[in-house]
Amino acid sequence: MASYSKQALADAIYSKLRLNCGRELCEANASHMFRACALVLRDILAERNLDTQNWVRETMSRQVHYMSMEFLLGRSLMKNAFNLGILDALTEALSDMGFHPSDIFETEPDAGLGNGGLGRLAACYMDSMATLGIPATGYSICYELGAFRQKIVNGEQTELPDDWLNLGEAWLIPKPDETEEVRFGGTVDQRWEDGRLRVFHTGYVSVLAVPRDMAVSGYGTRQVNTLRLWDAKAPVSIDMSLFSKGEYLKASEQNAMAAVIAKVLYPADHHPEGKALRLKQQYFFVSATAQSILRRHYNEFGTLRDFHLRHVIQINDTHPALAIPELMRIFMDDYGFGWDEAWRIVSNTVAYTNHTVLPEALEHWSQDLMEPLLPRIWNILCEINNRYGAQVSAFYPGDGDKLRDTAIVWNREVRMANLCVAACFSVNGVSAMHSDILRNQLFRDAAAMAPDKFKNVTNGIDHRRWLAQVNPGMDALVRELTGNDGYLLEPQRLRELERFSSDGAVLERLEKIKAQNKESFARYARREWGFALNTGAIFDVQAKRLHEYKRQLLNAMHILHLYLTLKDNPNMDFHPRVFLFGAKAAPAYQTAKEIIRLISSLSAQIAADPVCKDRLQVFFLPNYRVSLAEALIPASEISEQISAAGKEASGTGNMKFMMNGAVTIGTLDGANVEMHQLLGDENMFLFGLTAKEAEALRAAGYNPREYYDRNPALRRVLEEMAKGFGDGVSYAHLTERLLTGAHCLPDEFFLLPDFEPYRRAQERAGEVYRDRDAWNRMSLLNIARSGGFAADRSIGDYAREIWSVPYRKFPDPNHSR
Numbered sequence: 146m147a148s149y150s151k152q153a154l155a156d157a158i159y160s161k162l163r164l165n166c167g168r169e170l171c172e173a174n175a176s177h178m179f180r181a182c183a184l185v186l187r188d189i190l191a192e193r194n195l196d197t198q199n200w201v202r203e204t205m206s207r208q209v210h211y212m213s214m215e216f217l218l219g220r221s222l223m224k225n226a227f228n229l230g231i232l233d234a235l236t237e238a239l240s241d242m243g244f245h246p247s248d249i250f251e252t253e254p255d256a257g258l259g260n261g262g263l264g265r266l267a268a269c270y271m272d273s274m275a276t277l278g279i280p281a282t283g284y285s286i287c288y289e290l291g292a293f294r295q296k297i298v299n300g301e302q303t304e305l306p307d308d309w310l311n312l313g314e315a316w317l318i319p320k321p322d323e324t325e326e327v328r329f330g331g332t333v334d335q336r337w338e339d340g341r342l343r344v345f346h347t348g349y350v351s352v353l354a355v356p357r358d359m360a361v362s363g364y365g366t367r368q369v370n371t372l373r374l375w376d377a378k379a380p381v382s383i384d385m386s387l388f389s390k391g392e393y394l395k396a397s398e399q400n401a402m403a404a405v406i407a408k409v410l411y412p413a414d415h416h417p418e419g420k421a422l423r424l425k426q427q428y429f430f431v432s433a434t435a436q437s438i439l440r441r442h443y444n445e446f447g448t449l450r451d452f453h454l455r456h457v458i459q460i461n462d463t464h465p466a467l468a469i470p471e472l473m474r475i476f477m478d479d480y481g482f483g484w485d486e487a488w489r490i491v492s493n494t495v496a497y498t499n500h501t502v503l504p505e506a507l508e509h510w511s512q513d514l515m516e517p518l519l520p521r522i523w524n525i526l527c528e529i530n531n532r533y534g535a536q537v538s539a540f541y542p543g544d545g546d547k548l549r550d551t552a553i554v555w556n557r558e559v560r561m562a563n564l565c566v567a568a569c570f571s572v573n574g575v576s577a578m579h580s581d582i583l584r585n586q587l588f589r590d591a592a593a594m595a596p597d598k599f600k601n602v603t604n605g606i607d608h609r610r611w612l613a614q615v616n617p618g619m620d621a622l623v624r625e626l627t628g629n630d631g632y633l634l635e636p637q638r639l640r641e642l643e644r645f646s647s648d649g650a651v652l653e654r655l656e657k658i659k660a661q662n663k664e665s666f667a668r669y670a671r672r673e674w675g676f677a678l679n680t681g682a683i684f685d686v687q688a689k690r691l692h693e694y695k696r697q698l699l700n701a702m703h704i705l706h707l708y709l710t711l712k713d714n715p716n717m718d719f720h721p722r723v724f725l726f727g728a729k730a731a732p733a734y735q736t737a738k739e740i741i742r743l744i745s746s747l748s749a750q751i752a753a754d755p756v757c758k759d760r761l762q763v764f765f766l767p768n769y770r771v772s773l774a775e776a777l778i779p780a781s782e783i784s785e786q787i788s789a790a791g792k793e794a795s796g797t798g799n800m801k802f803m804m805n806g807a808v809t810i811g812t813l814d815g816a817n818v819e820m821h822q823l824l825g826d827e828n829m830f831l832f833g834l835t836a837k838e839a840e841a842l843r844a845a846g847y848n849p850r851e852y853y854d855r856n857p858a859l860r861r862v863l864e865e866m867a868k869g870f871g872d873g874v875s876y877a878h879l880t881e882r883l884l885t886g887a888h889c890l891p892d893e894f895f896l897l898p899d900f901e902p903y904r905r906a907q908e909r910a911g912e913v914y915r916d917r918d919a920w921n922r923m924s925l926l927n928i929a930r931s932g933g934f935a936a937d938r939s940i941g942d943y944a945r946e947i948w949s950v951p952y953r954k955f956p957d958p959n960h961s962r
């Protein structure tokens with residue numbers, strides 16, 4: 146296709162419909178149309194993807210390999226059309242063909258290959274890397290089932306499978322000729338042969354890794370990168386020979402392993418279970434990726450000596466950390482390198498991003514699991530551990546504690562974070578505060594040995610998706626006020642909006658856009674769930690994974706307090722509120738599920754009480770995911786970012802709300818700290834203990850009872866919770882966790898000390914909201930100062946400070962928007 150006029154697109158869609166979907170236009174439904182559109186765009190992208198690869202080969206650019214167990218992509222059709230500059234043409238083509246374009250876009254299932262922030266971050270970064278002209282490939286598993294679909298039944302979360310591939314497959318380009326073999330189990334023998342130590346691995350089980358590539362477009366550029374998703378298959382021919390040799394058990398073992406490895410994304414977030422399978426998934430994807438990268442390099446250059454000059458591998462949390470021993474294995478066992486040279490190359494290639502400091506989320510694997518499953522990797526890990534231990538001992542002579550704390554293998558466990566810190570040339574946190582915690586607390590001893598290794602790259606979001614695409618009203622206003630659409634490639638230009646912070650007419654238009662977004666979300670909520678949202682109320686939103694440290698329970702406690710106050714004083718003067726929650730709980734995380742149940746009970750109680758009519762509403766929005774966030778965030782006015790200080794590594798939802806003009810009620814945690822530096826006390830409602838204060842309180846022997854005894858309102862909230870509501874369910878277990886700690890620290894996340902400060906912050910927000918002008922100004926300044934939270938800025942930081950890759954733009958001369 147030479148050009149992408151609406152006619153050219155319509156013709157191409159028509160042809161895909163007939164040839165690939167076997168449908169005439171008159172019999173096509175929205176799913177057929179979506180598939181046809183996706184195939185048309187896939188062709189355009191596939192061609193540009195080849196051009197990009199040729200360009201990378203010719204220029205021999207340094208490439209980035211971004212490894213992540215999660216990529217929370219959401220929908221791609223509108224995104225790709227937007228990036229290619231053909232969204233208007235596509236929309237018109239679909240209308241001309243007799244369809245509502247939005248029906249077609251909304252038919253696309255979310256590619257939910259992730260649990261939360263870490264996975265969405267990877268997706269935003271893929272967009273920015275393509276846009277900034279960085280040759281980059283992402284790697285993950287092609288999970289057959291993505292993040293579970295959440296259904297609320299009688300107030301409780303139930304989990305349903307998410308069969309995204311059914312339609313999502315349209316984006317994938319299978320590359321069976323680039324299949325890699327991954328080996329599990331068996332035995333390893335080492336023998337000297339021809340003057341070098343040779344390693345022989347026998348008796349293993351094989352799983353084949355088959356790439357299914359997805360093209361990743363960038364905005365306004367011809368560059369198209371790749372996201373390589375590995376599918377698992379049993380090796381058919383070996384399988385048959387095993388059968389003929391009578392090794393039936395092994396053959397069926399291989400089949401079983403292959404069938405299960407790429408089946409489902411782990412729904413756990415910070416709550417590990419099903420450990421063995423997760424380890425198999427990690428090694429499967431890491432081994433396939435490492436082999437694939439090395440094979441391509443070797444085929445091109447005939448040597449791996451300069452590998453690190455051409456490649457950098459960024460690992461997203463510790464989940465892909467086995468890439469380190471796996472690369473060592475391939476360099477040594479397959480390409481004959483000695484340890485020292487292999488180590489020099491590998492440790493100059495791999496860089497690690499940490500995404501959490503919660504102890505239960507720092508991965509460790511038992512020797513009992515690792516050694517039999519990955520015998521050669523286990524050898525290599527032990528060797529890395531010995532050598533690193535020697536370095537630690539030399540740096541801290543005679544200090545056994547330091548040796549223990551920095552050890553990679555200790556007490557029959559492999560500690561993945563310590564492995565990354567020892568082996569990677571760069572370790573970064575994801576907000577200024579989080580990076581300080583890594584440097585000065587979590588990895589203090591290792592950081593003292595290599596201070597330059599430790600960096601910060603504050604997270605960022607794809608502002609083209611999270612502002613321009615999801616909020617067309619605001620996008621139009623920004624373009625009008627800044628004179629053009631330049632902010633799409635230069636997010637800092639949002640700053641130019643500050644000029645209008647006292648312009649009454651502009652502020653009114655801002656308010657109107659928000660009001661329209663609220664109306665539009667209310668229609669969505671009515672259509673999806675039959676909810677009737679009061680659009681005259683403040684939309685107050687907390688949307689993120691459900692976790693105790695994120696403190697959805699604190700929000701619920703405040704709502705309960707508001708409800709009780711309203712009952713006592715039905716004429717209370719306050720601006721009506723709609724509290725909206727969106728959150729999935731890890732299926733095995735009982736307390737998180739109880740909190741969902743509590744929110745549902747509270748919601749029903751409030752809905753049934755006439756005193757709340759037109760004043761107070763609470764809704765739990767089922768199945769929070771990327772596409773729901775896209776509808777919800779532009780309609781939000783208050784953004785709840787209320788984690789216990791020191792626990793949220795960064796947060797990225799906070800940035801999305803800010804960029805859409807919601808005002809934050811938040812603690813000094815993660816990237817909120819940087820938001821606060823930009824906004825000041827005047828444009829944010831800050832409350833609560835700081836991380837230092839919380840630590841000091843804990844050290845002084847924190848007793849939640851003191852707060853309970855001192856604050857009658859808080860006491861009443863907890864008593865009511867324990868009693869339960871109209872549906873007869875008691876939440877005594879939750880109050881017990883707060884007051885006495887049932888199998889946990891009492892009130893581990895400091896809800897009680899923060900309750901009163903939170904209540905006051907809420908009250909202040911409610912008051913300011915009534916001064917429409919003041920509120921709209923805050924909202925405008927939030928948008929204006931959000932440019933620094935664009936993923937383009939983060940990727941620029943990675944490119945400069947860690948990857949040493951140039952980042953350029955390749956403007957697409959035909960691009961029009």
Ligand code: 26V
Pocket residue numbers: 260261262263264266411412413414415416417418462500501505506508575604793794795796797815
């Ligand atoms: C840990 C585990 C442990 C084993 C079971 C499965 C599983 C899945 C995920 C994790 C770690 C999750 C780490 C994470 O998502 N961190 C979030 O990363 C965001 C992007 O940097 C950041 O904004 C959030 O603050 C941080 O919680």
